[in-house]
Amino acid sequence: MRGIFLCLMVLTVGLRAHGGWTELTNDDFESGFGSWVDGGNDAALSATHAIGTQCLNLQDNSGAASSAWLSSSLDLQTYARLKVEFTCVTVDFSGVENFLVEFSEDGGSSWEIAGDYVHGTDFSNGVRENPVLTITDTTYNFTSNVNIRIRCDAGGNNKDVFIDNVVLSADVGDSDADGLPDTWEVEQFGNLTASDGGNDNYDGDPSSDLEECAAGTSATNPASFFHTPLTLTGSGTFDVSIDTVSNRTYVLEVSDELSPSNDWTYSESIGPILSNRTVTLSGEAPGITQAQTVIGSWYAFDANTSRHTEAADTNATGWAASLITSTLGSDTTNTWQSNDLIAGDTGPVVPDTGDSGLRSNAANENNKTITFTFTNTSGMDIALSAFHYDYRKEAFGEDLSNQTEDWANIDLIAISNVTGAADGSIVHSRAIGTGNYAWLDVDASLAGLSIANGATASFELYLTLTIANSGTKPGWGRNAKFDNLAMVGSKVSGDPDSLFGRVQVSEARFEDPSARYVPGGYSFVWGDHFGNNALDPDKWFVGMRDPVSGNLIPGADGDYLLNNKYAGYVTEEDSFVEEGSLILRNQKRSYSGTSPAGTYQYTSGWVASMHRGHLNKGYIEVRAKFPAGDKVWPAIWLVAEDLVWGPEWDLWEYFGYREDVGYDNMGMHLMTGYEQQGNLWPDQDPARWNTGWSKPFDTLYDAEAWHIYGWEWTDTDAKWYIDGNLVRTLDRSSSIDPAAWPDEEMYIILNNGVRTASPDTTTTWPNRLQIDYIEVYQ
Structure with a gap:
């Protein structure tokens, strides 16, 4: 595909491809405070909720006295990230009471909040959580005198957080500044001196060491470097x-010129990638037009045995087409039939009487064929x-x-x-x-077939007898007459050398x-x-309603409304990709x-x-922006693939307002039983409804900002994550009906809803649920 695509890999300035984690501290509190110092009377060791025999217990909200911090400061000057991992259980927290992880750049003289864990949002009492907090040098000052503090900030007395297995680790940076x-x-090299970056x-391949690092390819293998094959897919698209390599983001951009000042237009992006796999990005192709056109046509055959000169359509640049002499079925006993079909002559066979057309006779058991060839010299594969x-x-003659x-x-x-077709295979068939004596016109689809650049492809139009010949003259009186023959393919216009593209590769970095x-x-x-x-x-x-199977979501009132709890009629124009x-x-x-x-x-x-x-258990991750306002009801949820309502997983269901919980709530639920009758929407069965809420959600998280929503479903529990932080766990054993724990294939619904029963006082119109990606893992 000469000249059609130039791929450049571009490093995003200032990004570092981080390496592995170095463990700095690891404390299980079995033999004391270890790396930590208790802050006062409300910090102690306890056997309650310990993984082993004891853990760290912080109480109430007595400031430093309700905290513990590192006994020795950390030197983080050569690190890029600090990770704080621990397990915890809270007791008697209420409202929006919280506990904190704090960061100090000056050995504990002053503190900044790095992690804020809020009751009802980040944890529930009595449920073991496993927070993972990553602190970066882009947000905090990594000095030689860094300290970390964990502090309880609950109100009143006897509010406890029990903390165990605290691990601090750091990610090594770039000590030689290359x-x-x-x-x-x-x-890659076994040392820090083999490459100076830049x-x-x-390995001498097309990519520098910096580019190899960003792309995740090998810097010591010349066969490993970033490159991308391109395929034209239609009119102006490719x-x-x-x-891909894990922990990378890929952005495709295109331009119609290649110069230092050229403008690049965003087409599509994917990432951050979590596991190595092959992906496809699609883009527009400036300067290239690919349209359907006739690439070979034969028409207006003249009567009275005159000949028609066949040719490709004059507008079909890059094509040569030919209609080859028809092959006559053998008939040695009836010379009149051979004469009628002009046996052995050149050019298309023309009927000797009647209206114009190309006649194909079914003579003997051999069948009349018409052969076409097409040579593609357009410079690219064309569909x-x-x-x-x-x-x-x-049909006429002896046998009426x-x-x-x-x-x-x-x-x-x-x-x-x-x-796309095996040699000799039938790509279209029609019963005669x-x-x-009635003319019919036929458009035979050839979707999925193509002719490679430089190839000469051939087809035969074949008249195949499906019954045995009868009478004294085999095949006599059985003919098909053809006219207006045309092969439709793709025409390319514009300058193929005017299309340039680049894929930018950057290492994944987040605000968190x-x-x-x-x-x-x-x-x-x-x-x-x-x-x-x-x-x-x-x-x-x-x-x-699925347009392919015709199946309707169980209980739906119609093709575009689930039930009267929703006030919004679903439309194609409100469901689109942008x-x-x-x-x-x-x-x-x-x-x-x-x-x-x-x-x-x-x-x-x-x-x-x-x-x-659809899936039966696994992990789902969605990057999304939710709308906010009292009337909205957006959701990401699962329902049963077998089309029987129940169970239902509500991964993330936002209520701007709901009567029983008030304003600004994100729901995380499991429903294991509706009684469905006919096509009527079933009533809720409270005895089988496992609810969980994060509130006030927009206040805490800013619902309209980008967040990554994760959800894991196993045989034993379900876990909800926001931006990598665990916010809810539902154990099967503690669910209302453990025997009804879902164990079946379930499909995904993504919707933005308008709730009928909610007020409309704070909602902005129009509003959007925006989803960057959804990924399913098993």
Whole structure:
């Protein structure tokens, strides 16, 4: 594909590809405070909720007296990140009471809050949590005198947090200031001196050592470097295939010129990648037009045995096409038939009487064929679209049943060099039918087939007898006449050398670097990063009814409304992809719906993965922005693939207002039983409803900011994460009905909703649930 795509890998300035973690402290409190100092009367060792025999117990809100800090300061000058991990259980916290992890750059003279853990949001009483806090040198000053403090800030007496297994570890930085992390250099070269960064290229491949580090490729293997094959996919569009590396983000940009001042246009991005895999990014191709056109056509055959000169369509640049002499079926006993078909002559066979057309006779058991060839010199592989032909069946003669019999198939056969079809395979077949002397026109789809650049492909149009010949003249009186033959493919115009692209690769860095969290042992199995500026029909459909199977979400009132608890009628225009994100929009407007019929005051966005993407246990991660306001009801949830309502997992269900819990609530629930009757929406069964709430959610998290929402479902529990921090755990053993714990395939619903029963006083219209990606791991 000469000149069609130039791929440049661009480092994002200032990013460091971090190496492994170095453990600094590890304390289980079995033999005392270890690395920690108790702050006063409300800090002690206790056997309550200890993993072993004792743990750290902090009480109440007595300031320093309710805390513990490191006995020796840490020198973090050569590190980039500090990770604080521990396990904890709280007792008798209420409201928004909290405990804190604090950071000091001056040995404890002053403190900054690094982690704030709030009751009802980050933990529940009596439930063991496992926080992981990552502190970065971009937010805090990593000095030679860093200290860490854990402090209880609950009100009143007898409010306890029991803390165990506290581990502090740090990520090594770049001691020789060459832009390459020390751990990476040691891993690649065994020392810090083999490369000085910059433009050094240890293995001599197309990528520098800095670029190898950013891309995650090998700096010592010349066959390992970042490169991307490209495929044109349609009119002005293309795909780039990338073998990705974990902890990297990939951004595709394109331009119609290559100069120091050229402008790059964003197309699509993916990442941060959590596990190595091949992904595809899609983009627009400035300067390239790829459109369907006729690449070979034969028409207006003249009567009275004159010849027609065939040619490719004059507008189809890069094509040569030919219609080859038809092959006559053998008939040595009936010379008149051979004469009629001009046996052995050159050029298309033209009927000797009647209207114009190309006649194909079914003589003997051999069948009449018409051969076409197409040579592709366009400079790229081009997809085929359709083969068009007009035909009429002609049956006459001794056996009058010939006129009404369906005695043959019209077959289009890929003879050679047709990509996507085996040589000799039938790519289109049509019964000739029972009608006689009636012209029909046919468009035979050739979707999925293509002709490679430089290849000459051939097809045969074949008249195949499906019944045995009868009468004294085999095949006599059985013909098909063809006219207006055309092969439709792709035409490329514009300057292929005007398209340039680059993929920027950067190491993943977050405002909170711990935001992405996938439990150990999981691998990516399904997901969508919403590229190509269009919803993928192989993964999603809009509304309640699957357009392929016809299945309806159980209990739905219609194709575009689940039930009357929702005030928004679902529309295609409110469910769309924009700049690499799925947009599910609520609008306040009058709208006439059809299923169910009625006039609605709101419309909403809603997509489902029924019969397309489903799981039985695993981990789901979504990067999203939720809307806020009293009327909104957006959700990310799972329902049963077997189309029986119940169970239902509500991963993240935001209520701007709900009567029983008030304003600004994020729900995290399991429902294990609705009694469904017919197509009526079932009533809630409180005895089988496991609720969990984070509130006030928008106040605590800023719902309309980007967050990474994670959720894990196992045989024994379910866990909810926000930005890598565990915020809720539901144990199967403590659920209302452990025997009903879900164990079946469930599909995903993503929707922005308008709640009928909620007020409309603080909601901004229109509003959006915006989803950057969703990934499923098992």
